[in-house]
Amino acid sequence: MDIATLSVFRTVAQEQGITRAAELLGRVPSNVTTRIQHLEAEIGASLFLREKKRMVLTPEGRTFLDYAERILNLAEEAQQSVNPTTPVGTLRIGAMESTVASRLPGPLAAYSKAWPQVKLELTTSPTRQLVSALEEHRLDTALIAVPSGEWWLGEREIDKIPVYREELVVLLPKTHRNIDHAEDIDINALAAFAPGCTYRMLAEEWLTGFGSRKAQLAIQEVGSYHAMYACSAAGAAISIMPRSVLDLMGSTDDVKIHPLMSVDTHLASRPGYNTPAFREFRDILLKSGNIPIS
Numbered sequence: 001m002d003i004a005t006l007s008v009f010r011t012v013a014q015e016q017g018i019t020r021a022a023e024l025l026g027r028v029p030s031n032v033t034t035r036i037q038h039l040e041a042e043i044g045a046s047l048f049l050r051e052k053k054r055m056v057l058t059p060e061g062r063t064f065l066d067y068a069e070r071i072l073n074l075a076e077e078a079q080q081s082v083n084p085t086t087p088v089g090t091l092r093i094g095a096m097e098s099t100v101a102s103r104l105p106g107p108l109a110a111y112s113k114a115w116p117q118v119k120l121e122l123t124t125s126p127t128r129q130l131v132s133a134l135e136e137h138r139l140d141t142a143l144i145a146v147p148s149g150e151w152w153l154g155e156r157e158i159d160k161i162p163v164y165r166e167e168l169v170v171l172l173p174k175t176h177r178n179i180d181h182a183e184d185i186d187i188n189a190l191a192a193f194a195p196g197c198t199y200r201m202l203a204e205e206w207l208t209g210f211g212s213r214k215a216q217l218a219i220q221e222v223g224s225y226h227a228m229y230a231c232s233a234a235g236a237a238i239s240i241m242p243r244s245v246l247d248l249m250g251s252t253d254d255v256k257i258h259p260l261m262s263v264d265t266h267l268a269s270r271p272g273y274n275t276p277a278f279r280e281f282r283d284i285l286l287k288s289g290n291i292p293i294s
Contacts, residue, residue, distance in 0.1 A: 001042055003075055006068045008035045009047065013065050016054045070137045077140070080275040087277040090119045094130040094142035097193070097225065099265055102244035103143075103164055107288045111281055118277045126196035134158060134270055141269045141278055145198035159273070160266040161282065163289040166242040168199060170258040171232035179258055182207050189218040189237035191228045198263065203240040206260065229255065264291065 011021040012032065022029040040047050047061035057065060076089050095104060100122070108120065123130075123139065130142040135158075146160060172179070172187070179185055190207060192200040200219075207217055220237045222228055226249070228239035233254035240260060246252060267285055269278065286293055 001039065003072065005035050005039050006072055008032055009039055010065065010068055010072060012036060012048070012055060013057055013061065016056060018055065066136075066138075073137045073140070077137070077273070077275060080277060085276065087115045087118045087275075087280050089275075089277060090121060091275075091277040091281060092121045092123070092138070092140045093281070094123045094125060094133055094139040096127060096130070096143060096145060096197075096265070097124050098166070098199075098242050098245045099143045099164070100124055101225070102242065102248055103265070103288070107281075107284050111284050114284070115277070115280055118280075126193055126200075127198045128196035131158060131268065134268060137270075140273065140275075141267060141281065143265055144268050145263050146266045147198060147202060147263055157271055158268045159271050160268050161286070162264045162291045163267050163285055164244075164265040165291050166244060166263050166265060168202070168240055168260045168263060169243050169246060170260050171229060171239045171241065171246075172256040172258065173232060173235040174254055174256055175235075176256050178256075182209065185238060187235065187238050188216070189220055191220045191222050191231035191237040191239040193223075194221055199240055199242075202261070202263065225249075 008021070008025060008027075011025055012018060015021045015024065018029045018032050018036075022032045025032065036048065043060075043064065045060040045064075046058050047064055048055040049058055073092065080089050104122075108122070111118070112120065123133070125133070127144040127146075130139065130144050133139040134142055143163070144160075145166070146162075170179075170185075172185070176186065177184065185207070190200075190203055192203060194200075204217060204219075218237075220231060222231065225241050225245050228237075228241060229246075229249060231237040232239045246257070267282060
């Protein structure tokens with residue numbers, strides 16, 4: 001087993017076929033097939049199910065792909081670290097949906113213009129999943145929401161730089177009475193992303209008084225901020241989001257807005273991670289931030 005074979009395996013898994021993978025890798029299909037066969041023989045397990053013209057990962061193949069991704073990412077990181085001259089290779093960036101929508105378009109465009117030889121891979125997930133992906137070497141850096149105290153990180157060790165300060169706001173139906181506290185809200189439902197989202201965690205804590213209020217809170221999980229807005233406008237649930245995201249939606253006449261709190265978005269990375277590609281991304285991002293650099 002070698003790096004080249006792992007790269008072949010990953011490409012076949014991504015393309016679900018030999019022919020397309022061979023084209024992308026600049027190899028003949030027979031060579032790709034032989035590599036996969038030798039890899040399966042070495043591992044002692046079938047990595048693919050052959051379904052007509054597709055190759056679908058087996059359960060063992062999905063497990064092996066996760067390890068292969070980590071090994072290949074770590075190998076590229078090592079190559080960039082020992083040859084720190086100019087940004088090259090791939091930079092795997094993770095970010096929250098809100099950050100991608102309201103903060104990253106400009107910096108990503110500036111980075112691609114300045115360093116076109118670097119391939120940018122962007123993934124969106126809630127904060128907890130992003131931190132796990134960093135630790136597992138599936139991401140190189142991530143933009144995460146870090147509440148004050150940072151207690152939720154536990155024993156995890158990551159480097160963090162504050163970049164953006166977001167004002168969270170509560171969205172209520174237009175006809176809802178004005179509120180001063182969570183107890184003033186008449187709706188016992190929250191529209192939010194899946195568990196792992198820092199904003200959802202903060203919303204649940206605020207609405208339940210950190211567990212002091214016994215009322216059950218119904219969670220309506222949605223896949224976008226537009227869906228949250230629609231739920232609040234319809235009166236089905238309240239929602240909480242950064243004002244920077246709300247501003248992108250244009251008219252907000254259908255909801256009532258209540259300021260809640262500020263939460264900083266940090267650029268996170270593994271301790272010691274410092275490739276040229278990452279350093280340039282960090283510098284461009286800090287120039288676009290709204291938190292003074294200390």
